[in-house]
Amino acid sequence: MIEILQSLRLTLLNIGYAKLNSSWDFDNVVSPFTRMYYITTGSAKLYHNKRMFTLKPGYMYIVPSYCYARYSCDHYHEQFYISFLEEVSNGISIYSLKEFIYEIEADERDRGYFEQLLAINTNRGIKNSDPKTYDNKPTLQDFIKQNETLTTKSFLETQGLLTILFSKFITNYKLKSDINAADYKMQKIINYINNNLHQSITVVELATMCNYSPDHFSKLFNQLYGSGPNKFIQEKRIERSQLLLLTTNDPLQEIAEKVGLDNISYFSRLFKKLTGKTPAYFRKEQVNI
Template sequence: MDYKEINPQIEYYINRRSTPNWIIEDATTHFIDLSYFSSGKALYKVNGEYYEVNQGDLICIPQGSRRSATTDANNPMESFAINFQLYDIKGNDVELPFPLISHIGFSEELLSLYNELTLVWLKKSPGFEIKARALLLMILHHYFKRFYYKINVRNIDSRIQKSIRYILSNLHKPIEVEELATIAGVTTAYFGTLFKKYTGSSVKDYMNKMKISNAENILISGEFSVKDAAYKCGFEDIYYFSKLFKKIKGYPPSKILLDKKMTELAVPAPNSTNESSRSL
């Protein structure tokens, strides 16, 4: 199925810090139990099978499962546990395509999302349900990348994350590698090696792809010319911009504006049919 329009509804969320005698009583779940373990050990029993979970593990227990659990008294577990319903756009139940248990490891991005969800859930400001649902979708997207889209998920170095945020905030101007290395606090040579390790791309190629994707998005709006889009993405030479755009996207930037114009011409003006009928 297409998971792009899933709609999660959170019933309960907790950053669980278990005591040595913590247990989950044996019962059938009427929700999906998605729990990420940040430390300690626990033993889960799901549908008659036992599963040991450790730090960095994720357990995804489908709705309608028989579940119970205990923790290791000498090493009590800590986890982020979300109990929720999952529907498609038509309101039908959806099952997650995740294994029952898997090892995720440490992820700064994931912990940041869970910590923000904890704050939102406990603070319960007006409309918190919307933000909590959005954060859960971001968490699910992290897992979808790994289990469904089969993307090689790396725990990106915080220095590289910082430089990427800077790139995305400054797509409108030229950026030098030396500038990014300074932000990351490393030498230029080491920064290039580190960046490629975590992104699989050179700094220059990464920046060009982001800038061209940004230009594509600008052109799709129909509000700017090719020249405007080039300048807005830090390119002074429009011919180089057009050549690079075609190399990365496979078509020239002018095609976007042409296609948009053709689409607009093909759409009848409002009330044109009625006016034609009246004239007859």
Template sequence: MRRETLRENRIHGNPSFPVSVYPDVEQLNGNCVLDCHWHDEMEFILVRSGSALFQTDMQHTEVNAGEALFVNSGTLHAGYLHHDDHCVFSAIVFDLKMLLSPVPDVIQQRFIEPVLHKALLPPIHIKGTEAWEREVLESLDKILRDHETRHPAKEISTKAQLYAIFASMYPHMISAAGEPPEANTGLSKVERVKMAIGYIHEHYQEPVRLKSIADKAGMSEGHFCRFFKQMVQKSPIEYMNHYRVQKASLLLEQTNRKVVDIALEVGFDNLSYFIATFKKWNGVTPSRYRKEHGSQQAAFPPLSL
């Protein structure tokens, strides 16, 4: 399945049931399993086979087959092959607000709102070695099975399993109050990178200078480039070109516009450079890509996940 690298602005599921389930997601080209991105919803990633090194903000966690990763809302996250040569995972993306009650009750006040407002932080890595972890993994499997088999009551079952998951995780959550503050009182570096990514997404069709991106993040060019590469595994220019190529891929799939017009549309002013960059990220030329994918629609809108 093909994914885009961007901050998601779409609704997972629908307003009355804000849950999306993505089974059997395989890695992208090279060692990339999940492009760096973030979204407002929470997410569970369950590794089905292989393993990968997942990044959540500044933390890196190796997740093996049969284990799961919890991604909190607003967390910059990505995944890369590490010790293994492949990784297949499933993802459950959901809005925790679906567990709120119409009338505030003890469940909402004691258990849901502290997690929603990040006063309590759930454990990130669910290995399955302890009883509570196995309970979480079983509930995740149940959600995935119900959606894959189109269970007629999957909505109520999913909601029940999410309650069960947070009940199992609750005794192992930690208070955010004890977390050390940032060294400075300004924006964290993670937030600065997210601002830079947002700037690229808004201006990718224009000539964008590295200095403009670094200025948006409030960093010097050198410092920004080093930290961005550490967080995203691509330089700012590589990330921008990758994003442009993904936008071009969608246009090649969904329209009959000329390749040169698409190149200009996504911010490339040199056709040869566009073709070379496109081939670098997709493994084929734009014309070949259109022949192979032109009849398909985007199967996996931005994850993400």
């Protein structure tokens, strides 16, 4: 395991300081990179991994790559922000190997790390905070190329500071330690599922992406994740619909479509089967808590 961690490579994409208002309101954000925030003033909300985080001054937050997230700000807040790629050997995600916490109280040294990174990497800010304007392959490649303009000293210092900040969110190895080299490609399948829940996903399609037969793919998937791919996809669709029910005023039909379940009757039945409640009751119950 230590060999894999030694291969960890962090690649800076963006860093900046932003003053944001209620226009910082984005849904259905699934990015191929990690986001990190240090809040200095005001408040906002962040939703991911089945949780809502109230962004508070003096705290740091992280959003893993390929993780569905939603952002909103009722009034105003200011933040340092960093986006970066995280890679380890054989293409597996570091988030599959380690447990992470997503909110930590920062200290003055942490703020200093952000300030130093920003001083080293000037002109790396995002001009438009809407993820749709920069969350695409051509733009990301442009961000990556900017690292080539750094001096050796600045590049190494950037890597060191990023590693220090990233390490603060890591806790322990996950209990699931049965991932081996032959199965690293399955991580890409999970990323694909998370990024495409709004459309049809078939086992045949996923198996083809891995160059496996559907039967072999389903067996391996079940060994790694404890359920068949179809059940896993259904559970992910309902998990995302729960988040949308809590964080938007979208009608049920629109939420069903956003999670790839166009038939509202089937969506409601599946939701109740997995949660024990109807979508409407779940939303009403949470609002009244």
